[in-house]
Amino acid sequence: MSEYDRVRKGKLKLKGESDKPKKRKRKEKKISNTPKVDNDALSHGNWWKTTKIEEIRGSVAIEFGSRTYVKALDNGLFTLGAPHNEGDGPSPEEILTAVVVNEKKVAFKSGYDKYLRVEKDGTVTGRSDAIGAMEQWEPVFQDGKLALQGYNDCFLGVDPDDDGIVARAKTASQNEMISIRSHTAREVNPLKDVPTEEQGDIQQIEVNYVKKFQKFQDKRLRISKEDTKELEKAKQDGAFHEALLDRRSKMKADRYCK
Template sequence: MSEYENVRVGKLILKGEKHRPKKRKHKSKKHEEVTPKIDTDSIKHGNWWKVTKVEEISGPVAIEFGNQTYVKALDNGLFTLGAPHNEGEGPSPEEILTAVSINEKKVAFKSGYNKYLRVEKNDIVTGRSDAIGATEQWEPVFEDGKMALQGYNDCFLSIDPDEDSVVANVKKAGSDQFIRIRSQTVREENPLKDVPNEEQGDIEQIEINYVKKFQKFQDKRLRLCKDGKKELKVAKQEGNLHETLLDRRSKMKADRYCK
């Protein structure tokens, strides 16, 4: 039986058939082109985009009720709902407010007449304040993709249909209190958001970052490879930077994963 066990079992080869070794198929990695996401909602509103978090509420903003109708400042310090805009149009100048961040939860708004919005004792919203106090502070509330704006009196911003004025007199937000705050501030995309922290910086800093991350010495002194940085630049271009960094650390015996 031991003789049979030593026989390697393979594919049956018929007489006259040549044995050809299988060629390994290398799967080519296709680089899919990433199509930039187009904000169609913003385009419909004249490139005024909808904010989704408190920290985005700063600079020029507009408060939208319904579809393309915005809160409008009047010269008597009151506010009303402006006329509907056509698709592709942004808010009018009198419908643009300036948002001022107070803290990570609250903001204040200043009208084009350079006055801050506040809630009066009769729950009417006015723009007559020269400074920010308790009555001029607003808390944006986000939930399930919807937004409402809560005043200092714990009531939410809405439109009084009878008086055609802006008020804050409802304790629980409903469809009439849901708003959208739109901004025209340029959104800064961080080009390094998907890059590991260790790989941010020039090629020399990258090597230092990885040595600090993986070094095994208790004295915390850096052991850097004295070879030139040229091979690192080439490795980065060819896509094998990590392997090259590991080889350099292994030369210095400075990596806890190196033998």
């Protein structure tokens, strides 16, 4: 061993540095808030499948089978369009505008600015300038499937003879099963599962609970003047609601407090 190797026995040690190995701080795993990828929507050009009537609004497309959509013709009739490749959305002629009529029914306007209606022979046309009884449709969701019922109590379907769009079936079979796909931005509410009383910052939450359990008839809020830091600590320790109740008890502002 050379003289250099004999002297250089370890790494450079600075003055005041301890020989004890440093403990590595364990990093807490962060919960990912990244939304789940909707592969079904991606395969349809980011047109996602609606699952309730509240979602049927704005730009939509009515799909039969896989990637075949109801297509508007310039003569006011509708037909089944050609199948699309995976990843492609509907063509402009296949895009409709959904208009909410009430909590149960919607109307659809074609790209020619005409509303879809059911004629007496069951043919679906797009020649109406306004929404009447014949232009209203009721989406029927059941067991993860969807059918569209017209004013004549018949369901939207495809004429097997010429691929025209009709509403003649009194019962919804597999041929009447559709998907209504939307291109409107989805409403994402991260607080949808959080009780109303617990929405907001610490101070707002305390006010919410005082309002909920207040026993005074004059409706004047009795809010604790104590620092809210104890509430923040209680929330971390899992004793948040007990701390809130204790603060309300001191103010005699809770009908459940003695």
